[in-house]
Amino acid sequence: MQNIDIGLVGVGKIGRDQHLPALIDSRDFQLVASADPSARLDGVPGYDSLAALLDARPELTAVAICTPTSLRYAQARLALEHGRHVLLEKPPGATLSEVEDLIELAERQGCTLFAAWHSRFAPAVAQARDWLSDKTITRVEIDWREDVRVWHPGQAWIWEPAGMGVFDPGINALSIATEILPRAFFLRDARLWVPSDCQAPIAARLDFRDALATPIVADFDFRQPGPPIWSIHVEAEAGRLSLLQGGCRLELDGQCLLDAEEREYPGLYARFAELIRQGRSDVDLAPLRHVADACLSAWREPTEPFIE
Amino acid sequence: MQNIDIGLVGVGKIGRDQHLPALIDSRDFQLVASADPSARLDGVPGYDSLAALLDARPELTAVAICTPTSLRYAQARLALEHGRHVLLEKPPGATLSEVEDLIELAERQGCTLFAAWHSRFAPAVAQARDWLSDKTITRVEIDWREDVRVWHPGQAWIWEPAGMGVFDPGINALSIATEILPRAFFLRDARLWVPSDCQAPIAARLDFRDALATPIVADFDFRQPGPPIWSIHVEAEAGRLSLLQGGCRLELDGQCLLDAEEREYPGLYARFAELIRQGRSDVDLAPLRHVADACLSAWREPTEPFIE
Secondary structure (H helix, E strand, C coil): CCCEEEEEECCCHHHHHHHHHHHHHCCCEEEEEEECCCCCCCCCCEECCHHHHHHHCCCCCEEEECCCHHHHHHHHHHHHHCCCEEEECCCCCCCHHHHHHHHHHHHHHCCCEEECCHHHHCCCHHHHHHHHCCCCEEEEEEEEECEHHHHCCCCHHHHCHHHCCCHHHHHHHHHHHHHHCCCCEEEEEEEEEEECCCCCCCEEEEEEEECCCCEEEEEEECECCCCCEEEEEEEECCEEEEEEHHHCEEEECCEEEEECCCCHHHHHHHHHHHHHHHCCCECCCHHHHHHHHHHHHCEEEEECCCCC | CCCEEEEEECCCHHHHHHHHHHHHHCCCEEEEEEECCCCCECCECEECCHHHHHHHCCCCCEEEECCCHHHHHHHHHHHHHCCCEEEECCCCCCCHHHHHHHHHHHHHHCCCEEECCHHHHCCCHHHHHHHHCCCCEEEEEEEEECEHHHHCCCCHHHHCHHHCCCHHHHHHHHHHHHHHCCCCEEEEEEEEEEECCCCCCCEEEEEEEECCCCEEEEEEECECCCCCEEEEEEEECCEEEEEEHHHCEEEECCEEEEECCCCHHHHHHHHHHHHHHHCCCECCCHHHHHHHHHHHHCEEEEECCCCC
16 A cells, blocks of 8 residues: 655654654655754754645645644644645644634545544553443543653643643543543533642542443642552443553453553554545544533632742 | 423523513413422422423423523433423533533434524624625624623622633623624633632633634623623624624614614524424534633633622
């Protein structure tokens, strides 16, 4: 099968650390160019903007957009207007409304739009989803805690509203939970703790229910000392499933079923190629919608200033 | 045509002031019962809960839900599960996610679900929409200002997160703007002013753009002295359209085209009857999505405590 010529828009940390190696190893894609006003990739032709890239490279079929969130809507719109398939890094937009508009545009243009929730491609996620699909679930506990100073050093943008604070990692947990749980769930109560000198929360407690009133509670915290905890525990009548280490390890009643290395982006690009070949889009807004719902309905409590 | 037997769920201020008179005058509906744990309507059989109402009145085809927002999801779900058509007062839910679930359920059940944005039924809204449909728009200004002490006396709930503060009236403006403007629009920047003793904003400035980069700016303010201002001004190449007094008055270049009395709820119920007869639903989430987007991405500034 012929390779898909792709351009990388936004040469930042996630572009270099994740997208570049996945694209180099991909059997589906060939990275032909990048676009960024201030950064280049060794050995890859670089352009200052997406517009320049689209002009110079008519053979380009697809772009992956991993610029800061606030820039993505205009870039995705431009690429779709030029008939290119688009992969959006998570979250797929700064607002829900702009992503809704992209969904419509992609449909009109006959292009693939893929909102890439990378955590859904962690090795044990699919097996957890399959096991849970026919189980009676009684309680879900989501624990997502990490030290912001270790995982986001010097990233002042994370404390701005669009940075989403602890929802930046928390939305990964929500992207897994919405993938593996067999029923949709809704916020009943939410609390956010916001440092008095910041706009975005440093911790959140979200209390969801599904249509059967199953409690689903999530604790997100940026103040975790020591190693991170990225866990989802599901109590079912048939046993207790634990998805650990961000989806790399799966346990059932304490017995390890799977323990594999993190390899999210190769799977993510394989899915993008599959969508393009099938002429379909995949834009699940549920994780971002839950964060917006939390911001809409949460009680906010000020907490001590954040000093890096 | 046969009347549709309907039950009113939630006998509060909006139920008495708006739904009751509209239903009494309706040629489409017959109000057969109400449900409320602590209030009754004169001459209308009353039940303590929706469950009791559904049990006692199998002939009931539809319900109108105007209870506090946090109760609506469970009630709408129950009514839909019992095969009843459902009208939801605005906003249609406490979160976007729960309304998405109701949309799916209504479809599965073959029932009509109607998210009733009452301001869209103000007399001049349809004419404004028709005039704007083929115009080149250069700027939109939405001004929605009222004195909270006059319009929401003693309503402490409005300052809780789910009360939405100034978005409680502001969402009416957004429901009109999303109806009359020919293109979707998205938030670029938002500021909320939140009293230091409250959870919800007392004022908001929202800066939207549409896909053609047309500026659409909204100012919502609860601190307006004197008469309220409920206006939307649209600058188009063909002229300046002003929708005033919450949609009761329409001006074009300062000339009055229409000035009529407020009569929103009769139109709203006529629409609900039409949807039921056509076997369709009408749930536009755009107004609530814009509020959620604003809460997700706004800069919040504390302001002086609110003393009623």
